Amino acid sequence: MRMSELFFTTLREDPADAEMPSHRLLLRAGYIRPLGAGIYSLLPLGMRVNMRVTQVIREEMNAIGAQEMLMPVVHPADLWRETGRYDQIGPEMGRFNDRGGRDMVLAMTHEEVVTDLLRKLINSWRQLPQQMYHFQTKWRDEPRARGGLIRVREFTMKDAYSADRDEAGLDRSYKLYYHAYTRIFARLGLEAIAVASDVGMMGGSLAHEFMAFSTFGEDSLVLCDGCGAAANRQVAAVRREVGASTPQEPLKEIATPGASTIDELAAQLKVPASTCAKAVFFADRDGRLIVAIVRGDDEVEETKLTNAIGARDLRPAREEEIRAAGMEPGYASPVGIKGATVVVDELVASTANMVAGANKAGYHLTGVNVGRDYTPTAVADIASAKVGDACLACGGQLRIENGIEVGNIFKLGTRYTGALGATYADEAGVSHPIVMGSYGIGVGRAVACIAEAHHDEKGLSWPISISPFDAQIAIVGANKDPKVTEIALALEVAAEAAGIELLVDDRAETPGVKFADAELIGAPWMITISPRSLEAGGAEVTRRSTGERSVLPIGAVLDAIRAAQASDRAAVEAELLARGYPPRHSARDPHPAA
RNA sequence: CGGGGUGUGGCGCAGCUUGGUAGCGCGCCUGCUUUGGGAGCAGGAGGUCGGAGGUUCGAAUCCUCUCGCCCCGACCA
Numbered sequence: 018m019r020m021s022e023l024f025f026t027t028l029r030e031d032p033a034d035a036e037m038p039s040h041r042l043l044l045r046a047g048y049i050r051p052l053g054a055g056i057y058s059l060l061p062l063g064m065r066v067n068m069r070v071t072q073v074i075r076e077e078m079n080a081i082g083a084q085e086m087l088m089p090v091v092h093p094a095d096l097w098r099e100t101g102r103y104d105q106i107g108p109e110m111g112r113f114n115d116r117g118g119r120d121m122v123l124a125m126t127h128e129e130v131v132t133d134l135l136r137k138l139i140n141s142w143r144q145l146p147q148q149m150y151h152f153q154t155k156w157r158d159e160p161r162a163r164g165g166l167i168r169v170r171e172f173t174m175k176d177a178y179s180a181d182r183d184e185a186g187l188d189r190s191y192k193l194y195y196h197a198y199t200r201i202f203a204r205l206g207l208e209a210i211a212v213a214s215d216v217g218m219m220g221g222s223l224a225h226e227f228m229a230f231s232t233f234g235e236d237s238l239v240l241c242d243g244c245g246a247a248a249n250r251q252v253a254a255v256r257r258e259v260g261a262s263t264p265q266e267p268l269k270e271i272a273t274p275g276a277s278t279i280d281e282l283a284a285q286l287k288v289p290a291s292t293c294a295k296a297v298f299f300a301d302r303d304g305r306l307i308v309a310i311v312r313g314d315d316e317v318e319e320t321k322l323t324n325a326i327g328a329r330d331l332r333p334a335r336e337e338e339i340r341a342a343g344m345e346p347g348y349a350s351p352v353g354i355k356g357a358t359v360v361v362d363e364l365v366a367s368t369a370n371m372v373a374g375a376n377k378a379g380y381h382l383t384g385v386n387v388g389r390d391y392t393p394t395a396v397a398d399i400a401s402a403k404v405g406d407a408c409l410a411c412g413g414q415l416r417i418e419n420g421i422e423v424g425n426i427f428k429l430g431t432r433y434t435g436a437l438g439a440t441y442a443d444e445a446g447v448s449h450p451i452v453m454g455s456y457g458i459g460v461g462r463a464v465a466c467i468a469e470a471h472h473d474e475k476g477l478s479w480p481i482s483i484s485p486f487d488a489q490i491a492i493v494g495a496n497k498d499p500k501v502t503e504i505a506l507a508l509e510v511a512a513e514a515a516g517i518e519l520l521v522d523d524r525a526e527t528p529g530v531k532f533a534d535a536e537l538i539g540a541p542w543m544i545t546i547s548p549r550s551l552e553a554g555g556a557e558v559t560r561r562s563t564g565e566r567s568v569l570p571i572g573a574v575l576d577a578i579r580a581a582q583a584s585d586r587a588a589v590e591a592e593l594l595a596r597g598y599p600p601r602h603s604a605r606d607p608h609p610a611a
Numbered sequence: 612c613g614g615g616g617u618g619u620g621g622c623g624c625a626g627c628u629u630g631g632u633a634g635c636g637c638g639c640c641u642g643c644u645u646u647g648g649g650a651g652c653a654g655g656a657g658g659u660c661g662g663a664g665g666u667u668c669g670a671a672u673c674c675u676c677u678c679g680c681c682c683c684g685a686c687c688a
Contacts, residue, residue, distance in 0.1 A: 029637060029649070030623045034681040054680065109686080126688095160612070160686060174688055226688090235687085319685080332612085332685070422688060459688030493647055529648035547647065557647095 018486065019509075020522040024061050027534050037233050039468035040165025042477050046537045048485075055162025055170035057461070062538065065485035066464050067173070071152055073204045073482065074175050074458060077197040080600060083148035083177050088130045090154050094120035096129045100436040107330070111156045123156035128433045128455055131178045135451055136439035142182050145441060145451070146190060150177035152460065164233065166465035167421065173461060179454040180434075182441060187428055187452045191223070194426045194456045198227050199598050201458070202423065203589055206480030207466055209423055212238050213248040215320050223428040227458075228420030229466040238420045239402045243413025251320035254398055255406040255415060263369045266384035268352075273381045277347030279313040282381065286372060290314045294365055294373040294385060296349045298334035306334055306342050306357040308349075310365050310373075310393075315400035325360055325397035343376060350374040351391040352382060361393040362400050423466050424458040471562075477539025478561045481585045486520040487512075488578055489540040490556075491531040493547035504571060505546045508556075515575050519544075536561065542581075544574060 025047030035041040043049045048063035059067055075085065094112070097103035103110075103122070111123030124130070131149065139145065155174050162170050179190035195211065202209035207229045214226040226249060228238055239253035240246070248254070276282040283290040290313035297317045299307045307328065309317045323331055339346050343354040350373035351359045365371065366387045373385040387393060406415045431450040434440070440448045471478045479485070490509070495502045505521055512519045520540060522531045528547075535543045545557040555570040558577065569577055590600065 026621085026638090028622055033623070034617085036682070051680085155688080157687070161682095161684090163682085168687075172688070176688090330686095425688070457688055462688055491647090496646065527646055527648085527650060529646090529650080531649095532647080533649050545647075549647065 018518070018520050019506075020520055021524045023520070027537055035165060037164040037167060037465075037469065038472050039167065039465040042472055042537070042539075043165055043465070043468055046477055046534075046539065049166065055159060055168065057166060057169060057171075059461075062485045063464070066467075066479070066483055067460060069483040069485070070205060070460055070463055070467075071175070074152075074201055074460070077201045077204070078148075078150050078175070078177060080200075081148065081193045081197045083150045085151060086149050087151045088124075088127050088134075088153060090124045090156075092122050092124055092130060094122050096133055097122055100129055100132075100433055102129070109158045109160075111158060124153065125155055125157050126174075126455075126457075127151070127153065127176055128178070128429070128453075129437070132433040132437045132439050132453070135180055135434065135453075136437055139180065139439065139441050139451060142441050142443050145180055145182045146186055147180040148177065148190065148193075150175060150456075164465070166461040167233070168235070169461065172459055175458045175460060177456040179456070181452045181454075182443070182449065183452055184430075187430070187454055190454050191426060191428055194454070195225065196598055198424050198426065198456070198458070199596070200593055200600070202227060202229070202463075203593055203598075204482055205463060205467055206482060207423065207463070207470060210238075210240075210247055210420075211426075212420075213252060214425065215249065215251045215324070222430055225426050226422045227424035227426075229423050229470065230418060231421045231466065231469050232419055233469065234419030234421045236420050236422060238418050239406075239415050240418060241408035241411060241413045241415055243408060244411040246408055246410050248402075250402055250417065251318060252324075253402040253415075254409050255402045256409050256412060257364050257398075257406075259364075259367045265386050265389065266370045268385060268390055269383050270375050270377075270380055271383055272379060273348075274379045276379075276381065282372065283313060286381075286383075288372065292368070292371055294350060294371045296344070296351070296374060298339050298344075298349070299328075299331045300334040300338055301328045302330040304338070306338055307331070308342075308344075308351050308357050308359045309362075309399055310351065310359065311362040311400045312364055312368070312371075315362065315364070315403070317399055318401040321397070322360060322399045325395055325399055326358060345374065345376045345378055348374040348378055348380060349376060350382065350385065351393070352376070352385060353391070358394045359391065360395045360397060360399055361387055363396055363398050364400065366393065366396045421462070421466055421469075423463050424456075426456045427454060429453040429455050472539070475533075476537035479539050479541060481541045481582055482589075484540050485538070486540045487517045487582070488542035488544055489520045489522065489535045489538065490544045490546060491522045491528070491535055493528045493531065493545055494549065498548045498551070501546050501548060501551065504551070508544075508546075508571060508574065512575055515579065517575055517578055542578060546571075 027047050028045045031041050032044045035044055047060055049057045049059055051057050094103055110125055113121055115121050152173055152175050156171050159170050162168055181187045181190055209227045209229045211225040211227050214224045237250035239248050239250050273282060273285055276285045279290050279293050279295050282293055293313035295311050295313050297309045309322050311317050319331055336346050342357045369386055370384045373382050375382045404417050408415055430452055434450040434453055439451045441451055442448055468477055471480055490505050492502055492505045509519045509521050541561050543559045550557045553568045555568055556574050557568050559566045
């Protein structure tokens with residue numbers, strides 16, 4: 018490809034409204050352009066990276082026996098009514114009417130459609146298991162798009178689905194995807210780990226998220242270096258010391274003027290924050306008030322709270338809602354109130370004689386005991402894991418890092434097949450619902466994460482496996498010697514024949530511009546061909562990631578690139594093998610370990 | 612949806628407080644010179660100042676409403 022013909026432009030200055038490096042650089046280097054909030058065009062450079070990423074995913078999907086297909090973006094709403102999600106899902110789903118006035122939806126995901134196909138195509142146990150996937154556009158009207166391709170409203174997802182006859186089959190399928198995903202992210206140059214996660218709107222029983230480490234990550238990952246346990250903070254359980262059993266003291270009201278926060282309260286009473294009960298208020302979709310009680314040194318983890326009581330759409334409660342329930346913000350507790358759902362953290366439930374609000378401004382109660390002084394609706398682990406907490410599995414110290422979710426795998430079970438009546442007949446002719454899993458990767462987000470992980474102050478620096486071009490040629494000094502252009506273009510032709518894609522900078526720009534743009538665009542090698550390089554023996558080859566430079570005879574350049582590509586790929590495979598993730602597993606083969 | 616910010620040629624910004632002919636840098640076009648780290652000189656093109664309404668002799672500037680976008684929080688690949 019000649020750069021003079023490439024549909025793109027680089028920007029010399031950073032776009033004002035891009036913060037994250039991937040956003041900034043993908044814009045500046047001419048990979049993407051926004052159309053609206055969270056809606057992007059992929060320019061040819063961006064599309065090339067997208068295709069490379071897609072190809073890696075495709076190869077690994079095919080390797081586990083998944084079959085590529087394509088399902089529509091526009092669905093009849095009736096199908097979504099059958100699973101109940103048409104009403105469950107809020108404004109993040111795009112809805113419209115066709116010309117006949119029928120309700121239609123834009124795909125946010127494809128469980129409904131794939132399950133509809135299963136019920137139409139699968140009749141017998143002999144047809145199972147099945148694995149299928151596609152790359153398709155999703156529309157999710159996110160409340161807030163952000164960070165360029167990191168969180169957008171329209172995006173391409175690779176979503177795969179497994180269909181098995183029973184839980185054991187689903188276990189096997191799940192492990193296959195775990196295996197494939199590990200291989201995919203390694204091949205994409207992403208350091209990603211699988212963490213236990215919430216099942217969210219997908220439903221189902223077990224889920225892992227694959228998280229790319231990033232300081233800009235929106236999720237907090239709770240990690241144990243001791244045993245390798247990893248979980249999303251939303252669901253991370255930790256080992257918690259149970260309070261010593263102390264005799265219960267009588268309830269006593271004390272004046273605590275101005276102590277409307279836990280810090281002030283603990284300071285005023287000279288007691289540790291852990292002995293104070295913190296009340297946090299939420300309201301659900303129907304306006305029902307929910308009081309969550311955690312220890313003063315803990316925070317409420319909303320996802321855990323949501324799951325503990327099967328609530329939906331929690332939001333912070335408004336002050337008037339709290340007062341309406343008979344509580345005093347700043348001095349609130351469930352003691353003496355009625356009508357609210359009270360969820361108590363298990364640690365609070367096992368701690369005697371806590372300090373809690375008196376529901377009267379300026380007063381607290383001491384000697385508060387759960388069960389005696391108030392009755393909780395539920396007792397559950399609803400506190401956020403903290404740095405330094407003890408690992409549930411091994412007791413080791415936990416640490417917390419930020420990550421970006423690039424993929425997830427869900428055990429759906431019969432959530433959809435049950436609702437839609439997708440069944441098969443077993444050997445005895447008895448009908449059973451098909452057992453499903455679903456497995457997603459956001460392609461554009463993966464691209465953005467790779468850019469986050471592979472860039473420097475000068476620009477992008479793609480891994481060899483997914484760069485838009487294998488190398489970029491800077492033609493320098495063509496005015497002094499027309500031969501350099503000839504040689505460069507001949508090299509491009511030879512490369513094409515060898516299956517190597519070069520981007521040749523034949524523009525009438527000064528060398529400085531060409532070098533700067535090459536570094537911005539970030540192909541793994543920059544090849545300079547100039548009178549000077551020819552004199553030195555051929556082409557000057559610079560490795561983008563290291564800045565390492567050498568001069569090679571023109572005839573040796575392509576071989577060198579190919580050799581480097583091969584050894585890079587071999588190194589990734591060797592590492593994957595060492596970790597227990599060799600290539601090639603069929604869905605019907607026994608699986609090693611995952 | 613709450614909070615904060617911002618909207619002025621393709622990009623980055625000034626001008627707004629104190630109303631009076633819309634400016635700067637980069638990029639773009641033409642010519643000449645230049646050519647190994649974002650060239651120089653000369654000439655040139657390009658803007659309903661996000662939109663609507665209002666105040667005023669006069670609005671980028673003041674007022675009201677509205678829309679877009681970005682960032683921070685509650686949600687997700």
